[in-house]
Amino acid sequence: MNAASNLQQVIMSGQPAVTAELGPPMSADGTEIIHKAHLLKGFCDAANITDCQTAVVRISSIAGAVLALREGLEPVMQMTCRDRNRIAIQADLLGAHALGLRNCLCIAGDHQKFSAAGRLKGHPGAKNVYDVDTCQLVGILKKMRDEGTQQGGDKLEVAPKFFIGASWTPGGEPLDFRVVNLQKKVAAGADFIQTQGIFDVEIFKAQMKEITKLGLHERTAILGGVIVPRSAMMLKYMDSSVAGVSVPPALIERMIKAREAAGDDKKKAKEFQEEEGIRIAVELIHQVLEIPGIKGVHIQAIEWESAMAKIVQMAGLYPRPVFT
Amino acid sequence: MIVGTQKPLDEIWDMVKDFKDTLVLGCNTCVAVCHAGGDKEAETISSLLKIRAQMENRDLTVSHSAIMRQCEPEYFEPVMQELRQHDLVLSTACGVGVNYLSARIGNIPVYPAVNTSFYGGVQEAGLFVELCAGCGNCIINLTGGICPIARCAKTLMNGPCGGTNKGKCEISDEVDCAWFLIVERMKQLGTLEKLSEIQPPRNWSTARDGGPRKISIEHLRQYEKQEQEKSELPGGNA
Numbered sequence: 180m181n182a183a184s185n186l187q188q189v190i191m192s193g194q195p196a197v198t199a200e201l202g203p204p205m206s207a208d209g210t211e212i213i214h215k216a217h218l219l220k221g222f223c224d225a226a227n228i229t230d231c232q233t234a235v236v237r238i239s240s241i242a243g244a245v246l247a248l249r250e251g252l253e254p255v256m257q258m259t260c261r262d263r264n265r266i267a268i269q270a271d272l273l274g275a276h277a278l279g280l281r282n283c284l285c286i287a288g289d290h291q292k293f294s295a296a297g298r299l300k301g302h303p304g305a306k307n308v309y310d311v312d313t314c315q316l317v318g319i320l321k322k323m324r325d326e327g328t329q330q331g332g333d334k335l336e337v338a339p340k341f342f343i344g345a346s347w348t349p350g351g352e353p354l355d356f357r358v359v360n361l362q363k364k365v366a367a368g369a370d371f372i373q374t375q376g377i378f379d380v381e382i383f384k385a386q387m388k389e390i391t392k393l394g395l396h397e398r399t400a401i402l403g404g405v406i407v408p409r410s411a412m413m414l415k416y417m418d419s420s421v422a423g424v425s426v427p428p429a430l431i432e433r434m435i436k437a438r439e440a441a442g443d444d445k446k447k448a449k450e451f452q453e454e455e456g457i458r459i460a461v462e463l464i465h466q467v468l469e470i471p472g473i474k475g476v477h478i479q480a481i482e483w484e485s486a487m488a489k490i491v492q493m494a495g496l497y498p499r500p501v502f503t
Numbered sequence: 504m505i506v507g508t509q510k511p512l513d514e515i516w517d518m519v520k521d522f523k524d525t526l527v528l529g530c531n532t533c534v535a536v537c538h539a540g541g542d543k544e545a546e547t548i549s550s551l552l553k554i555r556a557q558m559e560n561r562d563l564t565v566s567h568s569a570i571m572r573q574c575e576p577e578y579f580e581p582v583m584q585e586l587r588q589h590d591l592v593l594s595t596a597c598g599v600g601v602n603y604l605s606a607r608i609g610n611i612p613v614y615p616a617v618n619t620s621f622y623g624g625v626q627e628a629g630l631f632v633e634l635c636a637g638c639g640n641c642i643i644n645l646t647g648g649i650c651p652i653a654r655c656a657k658t659l660m661n662g663p664c665g666g667t668n669k670g671k672c673e674i675s676d677e678v679d680c681a682w683f684l685i686v687e688r689m690k691q692l693g694t695l696e697k698l699s700e701i702q703p704p705r706n707w708s709t710a711r712d713g714g715p716r717k718i719s720i721e722h723l724r725q726y727e728k729q730e731q732e733k734s735e736l737p738g739g740n741a
Binding site: 260261265287288289290292293307309310311312313314315318319330346347348351352353356359360362363366367375420422423 | 663666
């Protein structure tokens with residue numbers, strides 16, 4: 180129950196860490212989480228259980244994380260600032276720790292407007308909270324863990340010992356300020372960082388150069404984000420519409436070629452693009468891991484958890500280290 | 504100033520249609536500047552309601568009037584008797600004016616004709632933008648004069664978040680990212696390094712979260728009280 184985080188142990192061992200992502204369902208049935216946990220188990224050191232991503236109501240991150248943990252998959256619970264004030268956040272952190280969770284990623288959370296951006300109705304009229312922001316949330320976790328104190332100053336009988344994570348968008352605007360952005364999260368107490376998906380490795384390299392100059396890579400473990408592309412359309416969408424993500428035209432071109440190679444056969448077009456997507460992901464993993472200061476990769480096979488095993492094996496990152 | 508927008512006429516009609524005699528009362532300060540509730544708008548609403556009453560064969564009396572401010576007692580003194588002659592006062596003031604008048608008028612309802620939107624400024628003729636949230640604890644000296652509470656969709660104190668896209672907010676490409684503006688402004692001012700400091704969790708009790716707020720200027724209240732007492736003495740001005 181009080182074992183340290185497996186993710187932390189992998190990072191401490193100096194081996195490249197692998198995290199994955201598991202999206203909970205819009206359902207009161209946890210079977211899907213259990214199924215996905217089995218797809219990911221053994222192919223990552225920990226998996227993020229997203230906290231109502233795109234502001235869509237799903238099984239909560241904490242509940243999903245406990246379900247995954249029971250299956251033997253180490254979870255990274257996520258905590259957005261969008262849905263809870265500091266009272267609810269700290270209460271949930273205490274509960275999550277009591278349930279055996281050891282990793283927590285602090286994020287602002289997508290605005291509730293996103294929930295209705297696609298085909299869903301969502302809850303665009305919801306009230307958001309943002310009592311604290313990501314930096315402040317990281318600070319709260321650190322204060323609870325290291326000082327045994329709540330944000331308000333009251334003592335905790337037993338402090339929650341979380342391995343504290345935060346996200347980072349290295350390619351976001353203003354580009355030069357993103358370095359300061361990370362610096363603040365590290366100063367606040369982030370033990371590990373998972374970055375937004377990287378397609379443009381050159382931009383990321385340049386940002387990492389600044390990060391290493393400041394020595395931030397020694398104070399936090401930066402895991403480069405790799406989103407597994409599934410189609411040319413997805414890449415185009417990510418390039419044009421996802422904040423802080425730019426996709427080099429050559430990658431989009433490769434996916435278009437893969438699609439065209441299938442001619443009019445739609446099933447094959449999907450197959451070819453998925454195969455090419457996995458190849459691209461593996462290449463990106465290798466390129467990211469070569470960048471000085473990088474401690475691992477955060478692989479996001481969004482709603483495609485079944486691809487993880489192949490990707491991790493092809494990337495030469497299998498088997499994952501085991502600690503007893 | 505307080506910026507508002509006129510409610511849709513259908514919604515206003517539903518409020519007033521069952522009252523025999525409605526007075527549309529304009530407010531000639533903030534809501535007049537934003538063309539939502541000054542004397543002109545009160546007159547327009549009154550005309551539209553009369554036309555609607557005719558179309559629906561309802562025998563309603565609708566008239567209009569306006570005062571300078573619906574949030575201070577002195578402006579009501581000359582008109583309060585007149586207001587009480589009607590069955591309903593439809594106020595085109597901001598929510599402050601509607602509350603204020605409602606508490607003082609007696610047994611007559613006061614309904615709102617305007618949706619009070621925000622504290623803002625005039626960006627250009629006909630365009631009003633929110634610039635302050637009235638949080639009760641101003642920190643924009645730290646953010647280049649740009650308020651992250653009013654202008655960041657997530658009220659971030661240590662922004663920007665990952666949602667900045669081409670200088671715009673993730674909620675809309677028509678909304679500027681406040682933190683993008685803050686960073687650029689701090690660069691211009693040569694004070695960017697100030698943004699490296701982590702701003703701690705805020706004390707929101709000075710904002711609406713602390714409950715309804717009151718400001719009491721004691722010396723002014725004391726003075727008014729003394730003057731009142733003096734005037735009540737024999738030989739005073741009463």
